[in-house]
Amino acid sequence: MSNTKIVILRMKEIIYTAIFVGLGILLILLLLIMFHPGKSDTTKETPEEANKYTPGVYTTEVALGNTTANLEIVLDSDHVNHIKLVSLDDTVETMYPLLSPTVEDISKQLSNGVDVEHVVLSQESQYTQTLLLEAINQTLQKAELPN
Structure with a gap:
């Protein structure tokens, strides 16, 4: 029987060692994940x-x-503040009823910090949005500061 006790004690030691090695590996992985530079660190603006x-x-x-x-675009130094249609004729508004809501939708997205390339297009006014986004993109390129 004394033989059995020695085997049990060795098995306990092996189990304890395996638990501590597992916790050590888990701790190392946790430290690597915590201190590894992620996407949030690389997207900080200079x-x-x-x-x-x-x-x-x-x-x-x-x-x-x-x-x-x-189309009037109000810009800050780092983002679009507001986009609106200026002096829109009643005939244009009647002929293109999706124009005003589309401009409002694009304005909301751009003023919330969405980039022009990432504006979400809706299915019912996709052509109108594409036309307006091209004009907005050209205007933003003119307003960009030279590097």
Whole structure:
């Protein structure tokens, strides 16, 4: 029987050692995950990246068939504040009823920090949104600060 006790004591030692090795590996993995530079550290803006645009109000014309609509874009130094249609004729509003809601939707997305390439297009006004996004993108390129 004394032989049996020695085997049990050795088995306990093996189990304790395996538990401590497992906890040690878990601790090392936890430390690596905690102190590994993630995406949040690499996306921090440097002062040079914070100033992307020349602040101001920019107006561009959007061709809609035989007429045009004026699109006003208000920019901060780092993002779009607001986009709206300026002096829109009743005839243009009647002919293109999705124009105003589409501009409002794009304005909300861009003022919330969404990039122009990542604006979500809706199915019912996809063509109108694409047309407006092209005009907005061209205006933002004109407003960008030179590197």
